[in-house]
Amino acid sequence: MAQFFQIHPENPQHRLIQQAAEIVRKGGVIAYPTDSAYAIGCHIGDKNALDRIRALRQLDKNHNFTLMCRDLSELSSYAKVDNQVYRMLKNHTPGQYTFILEATSEVPRRLMHPKRKTIGLRVPDNAIALALLEEMGEPLMSVTLHMPGDEYPMTDPYDIRDGLQHQLDLVIDGGYCGLDVTTVIDLTGEVPELVRQGIGDFSPFEPA
Numbered sequence: 001m002a003q004f005f006q007i008h009p010e011n012p013q014h015r016l017i018q019q020a021a022e023i024v025r026k027g028g029v030i031a032y033p034t035d036s037a038y039a040i041g042c043h044i045g046d047k048n049a050l051d052r053i054r055a056l057r058q059l060d061k062n063h064n065f066t067l068m069c070r071d072l073s074e075l076s077s078y079a080k081v082d083n084q085v086y087r088m089l090k091n092h093t094p095g096q097y098t099f100i101l102e103a104t105s106e107v108p109r110r111l112m113h114p115k116r117k118t119i120g121l122r123v124p125d126n127a128i129a130l131a132l133l134e135e136m137g138e139p140l141m142s143v144t145l146h147m148p149g150d151e152y153p154m155t156d157p158y159d160i161r162d163g164l165q166h167q168l169d170l171v172i173d174g175g176y177c178g179l180d181v182t183t184v185i186d187l188t189g190e191v192p193e194l195v196r197q198g199i200g201d202f203s204p205f206e207p208a
Helices: 014-025 047-057 072-078 083-092 127-136 157-164
Strands: 003-006 030-032 039-043 066-068 097-102 118-122 140-144 170-173 183-186 193-196
Touching: 003 014, 014 030, 014 039, 014 127, 014 170, 030 127, 030 157, 039 047, 047 140, 072 083, 072 118, 083 097, 127 140, 157 170
Parallel strands: 003 170, 030 170, 066 118, 097 183
Antiparallel strands: 030 039, 039 140, 066 140, 097 118, 183 193
16 A cells, blocks of 8 residues: 655655655655656666566566656766767756666666667656655656556546555655656767657757
8 A cells, every 4th residue: 555645846844755765765666746747766776666667557678767867967877978968968957858868887787778778867857856866865767657548647646546556655745747748858869869759848959
């Protein structure tokens, strides 16, 4: 049965953030708010939790997970970033983008794209998510809370609790998040490539 924490969206209660981080460290799977839709997350190194998320979302083994990072310096530990890409990231993080980048050896192999050795990373502009990431001291492995067969991601924390209380360990109620997913941009080539148009504006990344 999932626990249910009501956390203030602008001033997250530190005690609840600490408890949430401990649930993740102990192998928990959680639903939490971001600056786009709600996400499902677990510990970066926990294979059992990863398998639970795959089963919940009905994902195949080739599905790309996202590493949710607390800041640009942490992102740079898990991806190979040159000066040009670093400037792009600095101008657009935190924000409603997921960036596909070449993974470093810090990334567990099971999280990478199996052929390209890439990883999706992002820094969310959400106080609860950032407080949790700061408390964890490492990224969260995440996917959008978009259930099989549904047209849109789940947005209401009470609906999430009622529908998934036996599959999750914690639901964080941070208020309504919205229906939009992030814009996914591949930065592994010579020019940025739009992979998925979401809530983030792609025009700043288009070649001049």
